[in-house]
Amino acid sequence: MIGKKPELLAPAGDMERLRMALAYGADAVYLAGDTFGMRAFAGNFGPEELKTAVDLCHAQGVRVHVTCNTMPRNEEVAKLPQWLEYLDETGVDAVILADVGVLSLAIRHAPHVQRHISTQASIVNYQSARAWHELGAHRVILARELSLEEIREIRQKAPKELEIEAFAHGAMCVSYSGRCLLSNYMTGRDSNRGECAQPCRYRYALMEEKRPGEYFPIYEDNQGTYIMNSRDMCMIDHVPQLMEAGLDSLKLEGRAKSAYYAAIVTGAYRHAIDAAAAGESLDPVWRDEVEHISHRHYSTGFYFGQPGQFTQDSRYVRDWQIVAKVLSCDSEGNATLTLNNKFSVGDTLELVGPDVRPQSLTVEGLWDESGEALDQVRKPQMVFRMKLPQAVPPLSLLRRQADAL
Numbered sequence: 354m355i356g357k358k359p360e361l362l363a364p365a366g367d368m369e370r371l372r373m374a375l376a377y378g379a380d381a382v383y384l385a386g387d388t389f390g391m392r393a394f395a396g397n398f399g400p401e402e403l404k405t406a407v408d409l410c411h412a413q414g415v416r417v418h419v420t421c422n423t424m425p426r427n428e429e430v431a432k433l434p435q436w437l438e439y440l441d442e443t444g445v446d447a448v449i450l451a452d453v454g455v456l457s458l459a460i461r462h463a464p465h466v467q468r469h470i471s472t473q474a475s476i477v478n479y480q481s482a483r484a485w486h487e488l489g490a491h492r493v494i495l496a497r498e499l500s501l502e503e504i505r506e507i508r509q510k511a512p513k514e515l516e517i518e519a520f521a522h523g524a525m526c527v528s529y530s531g532r533c534l535l536s537n538y539m540t541g542r543d544s545n546r547g548e549c550a551q552p553c554r555y556r557y558a559l560m561e562e563k564r565p566g567e568y569f570p571i572y573e574d575n576q577g578t579y580i581m582n583s584r585d586m587c588m589i590d591h592v593p594q595l596m597e598a599g600l601d602s603l604k605l606e607g608r609a610k611s612a613y614y615a616a617i618v619t620g621a622y623r624h625a626i627d628a629a630a631a632g633e634s635l636d637p638v639w640r641d642e643v644e645h646i647s648h649r650h651y652s653t654g655f656y657f658g659q660p661g662q663f664t665q666d667s668r669y670v671r672d673w674q675i676v677a678k679v680l681s682c683d684s685e686g687n688a689t690l691t692l693n694n695k696f697s698v699g700d701t702l703e704l705v706g707p708d709v710r711p712q713s714l715t716v717e718g719l720w721d722e723s724g725e726a727l728d729q730v731r732k733p734q735m736v737f738r739m740k741l742p743q744a745v746p747p748l749s750l751l752r753r754q755a756d757a758l
Contacts (some may be wrong), residue, residue, distance in 0.1 A: 355593055358630040360602040362418070362518065363619040366609055367397065371406055373616040376707045376748040378623030381416035383449060384608065386436065388429075404443050416446040420608075421459075422471035424452055437462035453488065460489050467491040469518070477503070479510035482517070492516035494604065497525060497586070501598050501656050508599035516601040521588040522618055522643070523606020525654060587651035589635070589643055592625040594656075613675040614646045616750065620707065638710055645673045645711075645752070672755050676702060677730075679741075679749040686741040689722075695731035696753070704741060706749025714742050 363379035365371035374382050384406065385397045398406055403419070410417045419440055425433065433455060440448055441463035448459055448466050451473035459468050469492040470476060470485045477496045485493055493511075495504060497520055508517055542548035560567065586606075588595060595603060603626065605618050624639035643651075648670055675693050682688040696702065698716050705711040719727040720738040730737045 355629060355632070356596050356599050357601075358626060359596060359600050360416075360518075361619070361622055361626055362602050362604045364605055364608040364610070364615060365406070366607075366615075368402060368406065369612045370608075370610075370615040371409070373612045373748060374619050375410065375413055375415060376746070377616045377620035378707065379415060379619050381418060381446070381602070382410060383418040383420060383604075385420040386440075388432070388436065400439060403445075407444050411444065417444075418447040418449055418469060419445050420449045420471070421455060422449050422451040422473050424473075425455065430454065430458075433458050434462045437466075441465050447492070449494070456485075456488060456490070469494060469516075472496055472520070479507045482507055482511040482515060486512050486515045490515070492518055492601070494518045494520075498655050500658060501594055504598045504600065517599065518602035518604055519595070519600050520586060520606055520654075521592070521595060521603040521622065523586055524649075525584060525586050525652075584652040585649045586654040587643055587648075588653060588656065589621060589625050589640060591653065591656065592622070592635070593629040596626075596629055611647070611675075613750065613752075616748065617642050617646050617705070620705075642705070642711070644670075645705075647671045673752050674755050675750055675752045677737075677751040679706065679745055679747055679751075680736070681747055682741060682745050682749070684744050686743050686745075687738070688741045688745070689736060689738050690751070692730050692733060692735045692737060694733075695729060696751075697729040698727075700753065702751045702753050704745065704749065704751055706745045709743075709745050709749055712742065 360380045361378065362381045362383060363374035363377075365374050365382040365384040371382055371384065384403075386403055387397055387399055407417050421433075421436075421440075423429075437448070437459055445463075445466050447469045448463060449469045449471050450456055450459060451471035456468060456470075459466065468490050470490045472494045474481075474485070474493075475496050476482055476485065476493050477499055482493045493515065495507065495517060499507075499519075504517070504519060511517065540550040540552065542550045588603075592603070603622065605622060607614055607618065621639050621642040625635050628635045628639075650670065676696050677690040677692050677694075680689045680691055696716065698719055700716050701713060702716060703711050703713050716739065718740060719730055721727055722736055722738070724738075727737065
């Protein structure tokens with residue numbers, strides 16, 4: 354039996370990605386300030402920008418969760434009370450944390466903010482979930498190593514008032530729940546403090562000690578050797594099962610990914626959740642959208658058992674490219690856009706947007722802001738005009754296949 358409709362929790366690495374997540378249907382967003390978040394190389398939010406983000410989200414009925422899930426060292430702990438007090442004053446809905454010391458500080462310095470326990474805490478059983486709840490947690494974000502059966506049991510045996518969240522889409526770490534030492538060892542960038550260099554996604558070769566400079570590639574086939582070949586999780590085909598398991602929130606990984614990614618993945622899962630809640634099958638058009646973003650080969654993670662090794666390649670699939678974003682559009686399809694990548698009159702593009710089914714179009718004309726006709730638009734961020742086949746909302750997108758470049 355399908356349970357209640359879960360929250361769709363989307364990534365917001367910066368203000369542009371936040372606006373995309375809102376436009377494409379997020380119920381809540383998670384983001385970070387300048388410190389204490391696990392994605393140091395996302396754009397993130399300064400104090401004033403965070404306040405703007407909270408006001409923007411709340412005006413649309415969307416919740417804001419702020420990550421504070423690094424493992425802080427002694428010198429960092431002293432700075433936490435002031436930051437937590439600011440989150441409380443700003444009206445943030447929840448803080449995501451992994452350290453029990455941070456939890457105690459959040460209770461004291463941010464009493465109006467819900468406390469969500471990060472996947473970094475490696476919660477893999479109902480007793481751990483109970484313990485965090487007893488310590489003051491409102492929600493636990495389960496480890497990505499769990500199966501659906503294990504999640505069902507945790508939901509059944511954890512306190513009913515404790516919310517349970519799990520990842521539905523995005524990158525998978527090769528270490529336990531993301532607690533990886535490899536990045537720190539190889540590059541000096543601490544993955545547990547938001548600076549992961551993702552060495553699990555490097556391409557490796559072997560070198561024999563007596564043959565320096567001679568590199569032997571590691572072949573990936575049925576008989577080969579595989580080194581840290583992590584695939585991306587994609588559960589869009591199994592949203593009904595996730596809902597049946599009793600999850601309160603489905604999380605999309607990707608704060609460090611593009612605004613295009615935030616838009617397309619949020620929109621796809623919005624349709625998947627709404628269809629499942631209505632007892633309907635997901636329209637294949639929306640299912641196909643997750644194939645239109647940059648990703649590694651997909652798997653269902655650990656939800657249906659051990660995922661096993663992937664024996665083909667570890668490179669990203671990048672078949673589509675965004676070329677422009679709609680700023681405004683009238684009822685007849687006359688649109689003003691901003692450019693991401695150059696294109697010309699006569700090119701074939703695809704239009705997609707919030708609740709806008711993807712459709713192909715041929716560019717019949719381009720104009721600059723003064724109305725002068727153009728053969729091509731090529732300067733990034735330039736504002737231009739063109740006629741679209743229908744009226745679309747702001748933040749709709751034009752894209753094209755990479756092999757058409």
